[in-house]
Amino acid sequence: MSANTAKTRSRDERFVYQDDDAIEKPFNWAQLRRLYTYMHPYRKQLMPVIIMMVIGTLTKLTVPIIMGLVIDNILNAEKGFGDFGTLALAGAGMLALYVVQWASNTYRIKYTNIIGQKVIYDLREHLFRHIQKLSFRFYDKRPAGSVLVRVTNDVNALQDLFTNGVVNLLMDCIQLVGIVVILLALNVKLGLAVMITVPIMFIVSTSLRKRIRFAWQDVRMKQSRINAHLNESIQGMKVTQAYVQEKDNMGFFTHMNTDNIKSWNKASALNQAFGPIIEVTAAIGTCILFWYGAHLIQSDAITVGLLVMFANYIGNFWEPINRLGQMYSQLLIAMASSERIFEFIDEEPTVGEAKTARQLPAIKGDVTFDNIVFEYEKDRPALKGVSIDVKAGQSIALVGHTGSGKSTIINLLCRFYDPVQGRVLIDGIDIRDVTIESLRSQVGIVLQDTFIFAGSIRDNIRYGKLDATDDEIVKAAQAVHAHEFIMSLPDGYDTQVEERGNVLSMGQRQLLSFARALLADPRILILDEATASIDTETELRIQEALKTLLSGRTSFMIAHRLSTIRHADDIIVLDHGRIVEQGNHEELLARKGVYNGLIEAQYRFL
Numbered sequence: 001m002s003a004n005t006a007k008t009r010s011r012d013e014r015f016v017y018q019d020d021d022a023i024e025k026p027f028n029w030a031q032l033r034r035l036y037t038y039m040h041p042y043r044k045q046l047m048p049v050i051i052m053m054v055i056g057t058l059t060k061l062t063v064p065i066i067m068g069l070v071i072d073n074i075l076n077a078e079k080g081f082g083d084f085g086t087l088a089l090a091g092a093g094m095l096a097l098y099v100v101q102w103a104s105n106t107y108r109i110k111y112t113n114i115i116g117q118k119v120i121y122d123l124r125e126h127l128f129r130h131i132q133k134l135s136f137r138f139y140d141k142r143p144a145g146s147v148l149v150r151v152t153n154d155v156n157a158l159q160d161l162f163t164n165g166v167v168n169l170l171m172d173c174i175q176l177v178g179i180v181v182i183l184l185a186l187n188v189k190l191g192l193a194v195m196i197t198v199p200i201m202f203i204v205s206t207s208l209r210k211r212i213r214f215a216w217q218d219v220r221m222k223q224s225r226i227n228a229h230l231n232e233s234i235q236g237m238k239v240t241q242a243y244v245q246e247k248d249n250m251g252f253f254t255h256m257n258t259d260n261i262k263s264w265n266k267a268s269a270l271n272q273a274f275g276p277i278i279e280v281t282a283a284i285g286t287c288i289l290f291w292y293g294a295h296l297i298q299s300d301a302i303t304v305g306l307l308v309m310f311a312n313y314i315g316n317f318w319e320p321i322n323r324l325g326q327m328y329s330q331l332l333i334a335m336a337s338s339e340r341i342f343e344f345i346d347e348e349p350t351v352g353e354a355k356t357a358r359q360l361p362a363i364k365g366d367v368t369f370d371n372i373v374f375e376y377e378k379d380r381p382a383l384k385g386v387s388i389d390v391k392a393g394q395s396i397a398l399v400g401h402t403g404s405g406k407s408t409i410i411n412l413l414c415r416f417y418d419p420v421q422g423r424v425l426i427d428g429i430d431i432r433d434v435t436i437e438s439l440r441s442q443v444g445i446v447l448q449d450t451f452i453f454a455g456s457i458r459d460n461i462r463y464g465k466l467d468a469t470d471d472e473i474v475k476a477a478q479a480v481h482a483h484e485f486i487m488s489l490p491d492g493y494d495t496q497v498e499e500r501g502n503v504l505s506m507g508q509r510q511l512l513s514f515a516r517a518l519l520a521d522p523r524i525l526i527l528d529e530a531t532a533s534i535d536t537e538t539e540l541r542i543q544e545a546l547k548t549l550l551s552g553r554t555s556f557m558i559a560h561r562l563s564t565i566r567h568a569d570d571i572i573v574l575d576h577g578r579i580v581e582q583g584n585h586e587e588l589l590a591r592k593g594v595y596n597g598l599i600e601a602q603y604r605f606l
């Protein structure tokens with residue numbers, strides 16, 4: 001395409017994030033039952049909370065009855081206004097009821113919060129434990145941001161439901177049913193008259209509720225996109241700054257932020273419309289009560305005290321309805337979040353462990369790749385029939401053009417993926433027949449982009465063997481020549497490094513990862529060599545470190561540096577997923593084939 005006809009991609013086309021699917025089904029009982037399984041372990045602790053909730057609701061429902069009785073029997077002119085002693089007793093009774101109500105409510109709120117937090121804690125732990133087990137294929141398909149959002153935002157969205165939602169829902173239902181029963185028991189006609197507005201309110205609010213549901217879903221989608229973009233922006237900050245893309249990036253962020261505010265305002269306006277509907281219905285109900293009530297008093301069908309009881313109950317009647325309406329939105333948000341959480345929890349690791357999987361015994365280090373075929377995506381093979389036989393203690397260098405399949409071989413040896421065809425054997429045992437833990441704990445890996453965790457240098461080395469003593473850590477660092485630079489840091493081994501180790505140079509990070517691998521002391525070691533050019537002195541130091549690290553182990557190196565390749569026992573040259581040459585440095589040079597070409601190309605750049 002010529003430059004003139006080339007279409008410039010708009011900002012929106014550049015940043016494409018997969019939106020979560022809109023949830024069409026408003027309610028899913030199976031999902032609710034599944035959510036309950038997280039509360040089930042706390043059912044014993046939940047019992048006293050429910051008892052307190054029932055006590056609180058009953059006392060609340062009793063107060064208006066006492067009030068009505070006081071008006072009819074004590075403060076009644078016809079009955080001579082009763083005596084002060086009875087009035088004081090009634091007052092004390094009411095006070096006692098209020099105290100019981102306060103105490104039970106306090107207990108309920110405190111313990112529902114505690115139980116709710118425990119449930120959320122368990123759910124988050126379960127989710128995290130599970131996603132740690134998921135295979136690389138799962139992460140290949142998803143941006144890190146979207147995984148992060150599920151463990152944070154989606155779990156948080158369930159917090160309200162578990163902390164007070166469930167108990168409040170129960171309480172409101174009991175209160176509502178209690179009031180309806182009492183009103184009808186007191187006077188059926190007046191009871192039905194004041195509740196006549198309920199169906200009307202229900203019809204009006206149903207259509208509104210649907211719109212509220214969609215509006216909140218929209219808000220969540222927009223927030224998810226912001227999170228995904230934020231995550232990507234922070235991870236790619238260096239590239240953004242290097243290419244001076246801050247303005248463009250900011251523009252896109254502002255666009256998303258504005259979108260989010262707009263949808264939030266819309267959802268919250270719809271939510272607020274729910275309140276006035278209830279208020280108007282409540283006002284109509286009250287008008288009916290006093291108009292029809294007065295009429296009934298005049299005809300001596302009811303007493304003043306009964307009207308007061310009615311007025312009190314009606315006052316308490318709309319409150320749970322309003323809360324239940326709001327709770328409905330909350331429940332829908334929770335449904336959408338739980339669906340996303342369960343989607344992850346239901347994801348099975350593609351690299352699974354057979355039920356019969358046994359422990360891989362302490363290995364010697366023989367490795368066989370037996371006619372391996374592998375594809376990341378259907379019909380795009382990355383390895384097309386690769387066979388390699390490695391004797392324990394041998395060092396193997398994997399070389400080849402970019403995309404030739406070097407990393408894929410390593411990925412299969414660690415069982416990050418399983419081959420489509422063929423077998424990988426360690427000491428003659430198919431690695432699919434052993435537990436993943438027993439396999440990976442005996443295979444060490446040093447990646448090109450050495451990951452440094454936030455913490456001290458010491459802790460970063462200790463990652464290779466969590467129970468290593470300080471002395472072992474220093475010895476490992478000395479063996480790979482990292483000790484010297486560590487001691488030159490302000491706090492030596494206690495120097496704090498940030499996530500990804502930004503304060504350390506590339507070479508230093510690599511030496512640290514060597515120390516980490518040496519401490520782990522695996523029989524098989526995999527090294528993905530850094531391509532970045534480092535100064536000759538560091539290069540020499542790394543070569544020395546490598547010698548220590550590799551001695552006595554089977555090693556696979558994705559090698560770029562001539563100095564590393566030259567010393568390998570066997571060099572495997574890959575091209576488009578096939579082994580095209582194999583032998584030692586001298587043999588391969590003599591063949592004047594692909595390897596020779598690669599080496600010559602390297603020299604040309606020097």
Ligand SMILES: Nc1ncnc2c1ncn2[C@@H]1O[C@H](COP(=O)(O)OP(=O)(O)OP(=O)(O)O)[C@@H](O)[C@H]1O
Binds near residue numbers: 376402
């Ligand atoms: N996660 C993945 N999903 C889909 N395809 C992939 C994935 N990883 C690698 N591939 C493809 O598989 C092929 C082999 O990739 P591999 O990473 O093994 O190459 P490599 O030789 O290690 O390359 P490099 O030297 O650039 O790291 C390439 O065509 C690549 O595009």
